[in-house]
Structure formats: structure tokens, C-alpha cells
Amino acid sequence: MTNLKSFMSRQEMLGLLVVAAVLFVVMPLAMDIFRLNLFGKYLTYAFVAIGLVLCWGKGGILSLGQGVFFGLGGYCMAMYLKLEASTPEATAIQSTPGIPDFMDWNQITALPWFWQPFNSLTFTIVAIIAVPALFAFIIGTAMFKRRVGGVYFAIITQAIAAILTILIIGQQGYTGGVNGITDLRTLKGWDIRTDEAKYILYYVNGGLLIAVLLLSQIVLKSKLGRLLVAVRDQEDRVRFSGYDVSNIKIFVFCFAAVLSAIGGAMFTLQVGFMSPSFVGIVPSIEMVIFCAVGGRLSIFGAVYGTLLVNWAKTTFSETFPELWLFGLGALFIAVVLVFPNGLSGLYRSYLAPIVDRFIVPKGRKAEPDKSTPAAPFGADTTAKPAE
Amino acid sequence: MNTLNNNTDFLLSIENLTVSFDGFKAVNDLNLYIDENEIHVIIGPNGAGKTTVLDLICGRTRATDGSIKFRNKELTAMREHEIVREGVGRKFQNPSIYEDLTVFENLELSFPRGRTVFGALTFQRDEEVRSRVREIAEMVFLDTLLDMQAALLSHGQKQWLEIGMLLIQDPELLMLDEPVAGMSVSERKQTAKLLNEITKGRSVMVVEHDMKFVEDIAHRVTVLHQGKILSEGSMAKVQADPKVIDVYLGH
Numbered sequence: 027m028t029n030l031k032s033f034m035s036r037q038e039m040l041g042l043l044v045v046a047a048v049l050f051v052v053m054p055l056a057m058d059i060f061r062l063n064l065f066g067k068y069l070t071y072a073f074v075a076i077g078l079v080l081c082w083g084k085g086g087i088l089s090l091g092q093g094v095f096f097g098l099g100g101y102c103m104a105m106y107l108k109l110e111a112s113t114p115e116a117t118a119i120q121s122t123p124g125i126p127d128f129m130d131w132n133q134i135t136a137l138p139w140f141w142q143p144f145n146s147l148t149f150t151i152v153a154i155i156a157v158p159a160l161f162a163f164i165i166g167t168a169m170f171k172r173r174v175g176g177v178y179f180a181i182i183t184q185a186i187a188a189i190l191t192i193l194i195i196g197q198q199g200y201t202g203g204v205n206g207i208t209d210l211r212t213l214k215g216w217d218i219r220t221d222e223a224k225y226i227l228y229y230v231n232g233g234l235l236i237a238v239l240l241l242s243q244i245v246l247k248s249k250l251g252r253l254l255v256a257v258r259d260q261e262d263r264v265r266f267s268g269y270d271v272s273n274i275k276i277f278v279f280c281f282a283a284v285l286s287a288i289g290g291a292m293f294t295l296q297v298g299f300m301s302p303s304f305v306g307i308v309p310s311i312e313m314v315i316f317c318a319v320g321g322r323l324s325i326f327g328a329v330y331g332t333l334l335v336n337w338a339k340t341t342f343s344e345t346f347p348e349l350w351l352f353g354l355g356a357l358f359i360a361v362v363l364v365f366p367n368g369l370s371g372l373y374r375s376y377l378a379p380i381v382d383r384f385i386v387p388k389g390r391k392a393e394p395d396k397s398t399p400a401a402p403f404g405a406d407t408t409a410k411p412a413e
Numbered sequence: 414m415n416t417l418n419n420n421t422d423f424l425l426s427i428e429n430l431t432v433s434f435d436g437f438k439a440v441n442d443l444n445l446y447i448d449e450n451e452i453h454v455i456i457g458p459n460g461a462g463k464t465t466v467l468d469l470i471c472g473r474t475r476a477t478d479g480s481i482k483f484r485n486k487e488l489t490a491m492r493e494h495e496i497v498r499e500g501v502g503r504k505f506q507n508p509s510i511y512e513d514l515t516v517f518e519n520l521e522l523s524f525p526r527g528r529t530v531f532g533a534l535t536f537q538r539d540e541e542v543r544s545r546v547r548e549i550a551e552m553v554f555l556d557t558l559l560d561m562q563a564a565l566l567s568h569g570q571k572q573w574l575e576i577g578m579l580l581i582q583d584p585e586l587l588m589l590d591e592p593v594a595g596m597s598v599s600e601r602k603q604t605a606k607l608l609n610e611i612t613k614g615r616s617v618m619v620v621e622h623d624m625k626f627v628e629d630i631a632h633r634v635t636v637l638h639q640g641k642i643l644s645e646g647s648m649a650k651v652q653a654d655p656k657v658i659d660v661y662l663g664h
Contacts, residue, residue: 032538249527249536252518256511263509263575266471267523268497268582269533277530 033247036385037378041326042239049232059221066228066296068336069235071096073289075317075328076242077282082314083322084251085278086258087175091183092286092313094190095158097305099287101194101201102157104300105141106150107210107218108202127209132199141200147214154291155284162283166276173272175261184307191306206301210294218295231292235329238285242325245281254278286313315354318361320368327370334369420485424449424616425470425586430479432469439465441640443479447586452608452617454627456651457637458660463620464506466637467588470618471503472496483586498528502584506591508571512564516555516574519563520546523578545581552610553577554603569600573607580611587611588618593626605629 034042053065074092082088114124122135129137143149165186169179194201202208210218217223245251256264257274265271294300303309312335320331335357343350365371425447432440440462447453455463468474470481472493481488488496497503511519524545527536550556553573558566563574572592579587592608593601601623608617608630621627627634627648634651636643644654651657 245534248534249522250530250533252511252514252522253533255513256522259511259513260509262473262505263511263578264522265493266497266503267578268494268525268528270492270494270529273530274533 034243037381038243038326040381040385041324042236042243045239045326045329046232046236049235050229054225054228059224062228063224063296064340065333066224066231067293068333069231069329070289070293070296071313071316071336072235072329072332073238073292074282074286074313075320075332076238076325077285078314078317079320079322079325079328080242080245080254081278081282082317083324084246084258085254085275087275087279088180088314089183089279089282089310090180090307090314091185091187091310092282093305093307093310094183094187095162095283095286096290096293096309096313097190097194097300097302098158098161099154099290100294100300100304101207101290102144102150102153102287103291103294104207104210105144106147107213107294108207109137109141109145110213111209111211126202126207128202128205128207129199134199138200154287158283158287159280162280163276166279167272170272170275170279175275184310187305187307187310191302194302194305202301204302206299206303208299208301210298213295219298224296227292227296231296234288234292238288239325239329242285246325250274250277312354315358315361318368319357321370321373323367324370327368327373330369421446421482423447424484425618426480426482427466427470428480428482430466430469430476430481432465432474432477438640440469443637443640443642445635445642447616447618448633449616450612450614451632452612452619452630454619454621454631454634455637456621456624456627456634457643460639461637462640463637464590465640467503467590467618467620470496470586470588471501473503494528497582497584498525500583500585502579502582502587504575504579504587504589504592506594508568508575510563510566510571510574510578512562514563515559516550516561516563516566517546517559519574520549520577520581523581525582549577549581552580553607569596569604572596573604576604576607576611584615586616586618588620590620591622592619593621593623601626602629 049069054062057065074096078089078092108126112124112126117123117125117127117130120127120130122130125134125137144153165183169175169182174182195204197203212218218227246254253264253269253274257271261271264274290300290304293304316332316335317328318331319335320329321327335354338353338357339350342353361368367374423446425445427443427445430440430443430445431438443462443466445466455466457463465474469476470483470488472488472491472495476489479489483496483499483501486499488499488501491499511522514522521538521542524542526542527533546559547556550559553576555566555570555574555577558570563571566574572595576589576592589608593604596604605626608619611617619627619630631648633646634648635645636651636654636657638660643660644651644657
């Protein structure tokens, strides 16, 4: 029990239960499959936002290129699905049957070497994790070992997002270009376009999200979680306490990258295609906004922030398409100026004290000080002398 | 040169140390030796290179020339965290603590275990950590404030917390940059007492402006001026040195 308590406070436990209830009970009951699938698409961005909470909110490393990792995960998945959809029978009308249609249109006559391994689902799943992790490791090592940080790091990640987009669009024959990889049909023979498949994928996505929340919670509650906050606030002190700060930063950057890639892969599965429009600068910045709106210190807040912004995006862009971008900008300004701790900050200031009255057993004092917005989320339940 | 011949019995030996920033020599051909268990204070007017010397030892600034040997191990090519792991601790001029964490967590992060990424992930707050944190907290007068967020401490308490964070690393050489700056008279006295207590089993290097405080703690004093040593010895000897009076103490 002590272990559980040090792993999650009552508030955090409640947070997790509420997220699970919303995901698995409320939304499936409240929505038809079209809306639920859309909701599942939003949730894939929540993976990115959770990664940003660790990387940016806790560790202070602002990455404006998370779309890169979302895209890498999404493209890995899409490559597998595309190969499965490109059997010689299905592509018999092409001049080279058995390769993806866009390759044929671009006069490519054999499957490129880097597409070959994506015939295997096992390889694909490994690649979804390993490719973004390796890429983040290379970027992180190159930047953090040289003490590139802050704004410079943000700009470089943004440049990488731009480069990758240009690369994907430019190498049409290998990547599907600006249209992306489309017309994905089956996963191991299982049609992913049916309503039933969409329900199943939605639940898989939700389960993964809960797993990712738990995994992030483990990291945040370990000493590494406190080190991240320490690196954000006093990098030199951490260094002169005998830690290699660059390794800590590389780790969290890779961790966030892997979470983004999982989101990307689930996006491809649920939406049925992947394109460069989810990789570049604009989507990357939107992802940061999801995280900021949720409150960049709370992994649960990140989920709600993502849902809120995406819901607003869909609703407003259906009604006033030309005004949406202004709305998004206004929202971001409002978050920065009026409620810098986002939704989770609002929750902690106004709702948490009320909730505490119900979930903290009588006779035990609700801990003072510790729910102030300034305190890092998840920094409580510590430092108690052994009872 | 045969480096073996350069080995000394000193804990720290700095020889021919020079650092130049765009031609300006902040530290110029400096030789300085620190004994075991001594409190060595470095004083000097502003811009004399005092903080730069500490920066050079702990690896924050790279030397242009010369050598810094700690237990006869060359430090000039090592990275900061490696120097720390050798047993050199450094306190900064402004208290640099983790304001968003509690006093306990501040001390715990400095506890010398689980310093790799994997080590930090699997780090357990066991009885050894708890008792060591409590022990150090008591030494630096913060034992009743373990659960407090560090941002809420007074300025003097923050200075003590940072000293405590160094003590828990158990360094053999402790470097303090103006440890009593901004402290009240009574806090200063407590700090002097604290320093005299923690010097058992380790050496302490202090950069300080407060002469009264220097008198209270120093075993040996080095006066720096324009990156060079002007005078060295006991406080009384240094204070009587006409050169020192001329550039520093006299005005």
C-alpha cells in the first residue's frame, strides 16, 4: 500500500480513473462510430502531448518538432499497411504489379530496399518504436552534448520538421509525396475500414493511452522525474551534483519521441492514411498548444487539452473555416497570459480542494501548500519520514 | 615532461594555470596548493580571478594552459560531472537550489547514488537515504523544514541548503563561492561554526569578501590580484603585507 501511495496520490488515481471512464464508457456510449473514430484520432495526439509534458513541462526542453516523431511512427505503420494492400493481384493493372501504386506512377519498378523489411509486422512494430527513438537519440546527442538548449533547440527541431516535410514531399516515388500514403485496407487480412474494426482500434488506442499514462507516471515518480524538474530549474546544480545532464535530456527527448510515434501509428490505423501534413511545422506547433492548454505539468491535463483543442478545431472549422486559425492563436495567447498552468492549473486551483474533501479520509489533514499551482505536479507524497 | 615527477602530497595542486579570454588573462600562471583538512580562503578585489579559479577547478571553464591535479589526477581534461564524482563539490555565488522541490528532495537528488539515467529510474528511497538526508539537514539547520518547498526558504537557509547538498555528496574538496553573502550576523556566525565542523576529513576552499568572516574561518589565505597571487599565508600575515594593503585592504 505504501508503494502504491508513493506511486500515485489519490488525486492522480482519481485522474486516471476519470480518463479511463471517459475513454471506455462515456464516449463510446455518447457517440456514433463516426464521431468516436474522430475522437480516437484526437486521442492519438494526446500521446504526443503526454510526451511534451515530460520533455517540455517537466524537463524544460521545448521541442517544436514532435510532428517528426508522430510522422515517423505513422509512416512506419502506413508502409506496412500499404505493402499489404499492394499485392500483385490488387495491383495487376500497374506496369509493375506488387509495388505501391504511387511508386508505379513515379516510374519506380522495384520496391526500394528500405521498404522491404516493412513486409513484416513484427519488424514494423519494432520500427515504430526504434526508428523515432534512434532519430531522437541522434538529434539529442548532437544537441545536448554540445549544450544546445532553450530557444536554439526549439528552432532546430522546427527546422528538422520542415526538412522532413520537404523530403517526404520531394521524394514522391518513395514516400507518396504530398498526398501521403493512402488507400490502406487491411492489417494481417483484417479489414480496418469496417465499423467493427474502428471500435476495436478505438479501444486498443485507449488501452495504449492508459498504459502510456502509467508508464509516464512511473518515470515522473522515480528520482528521474524529480531530476527533470531540477534540470529545468538549475541545470548547473544538477551537473555539479555529479549527473551527466545531457544524458537525462537525451532520455526524456527519446521517451517523448517514442510516445509521439505510438500516437502516429495509431493515427494511421484509425484514420486510414498518413501524409506530410501531420509532420511539419504547423502540426508540431499545434501539438505544443495541446500540451499548453492542458497545463504542461500534468499528464492528465495534456489528454484533456488535446481533446478540447481538437474538438474546438473540428467544431469551429466546420462552422467558420477561415476563422479557426485565429481562434487557435487567441487560445494560445489566453493560455500564456491568463492561465499559464492550463486546464490542470484551473482544476488544481478551483476543483481540487473540493474533490480533496471527498477523497481524503476524515481525520487526516488535507496536505497544505502542496496543491498550490506553483508546486510541480506530482511532487507531493514525498519526504515523509518512515512511519 | 614526466608527469610522475609532478605528483605531490597535496590534495589539490594547481600549477602554471592560465586562462585567457580573447587575450585577457583572467588567471595568469597561477600556482596554488591545497592541503588536506584545511580551510583555504581566496580573497582579492573584484575581477582578481577568484571565481574563475573555482570555475577552472570544477571544469566549468577550460584552462588555456597549466595543470590542476586532484589527488594527483589531472582534472583539466575531465567533464564537470566526472570531476564531481572524483570528490570535488562546488557551491555557487547565488544559491542554486531546486526551488520547486522540497528540502528533502533537494538533498536526496544530491545523494551520491543512482547518478545514471537508469540508476535514477530505479533509485529507491531507502532507510540509508532517509537517515543521511536527516543527518545532513540537521547539520545545516534545516531538519524541521524537510517537507517545505525550497522556494519558501529564507536567503540564508537557501545558502545552507546548497551547502547541505554538497555535504551529502561527501566531497573531499568543497569549494564555496561567497557562502555568507546576504546573510544576517547570526546566520554568518552559524555558517562559520558549520564550516569549522564540516572541515573534519575534508578540505574547503572559500572565496569571500567578508573580512570578519574570513578571520573566523581561514587556516590559510591567498590574495589574488589581476589573476596572480599577491600574497599567501595566515590571515595576520596577509593583513600585514604592504602589497596587500596597497591594492585591497587599504582602501
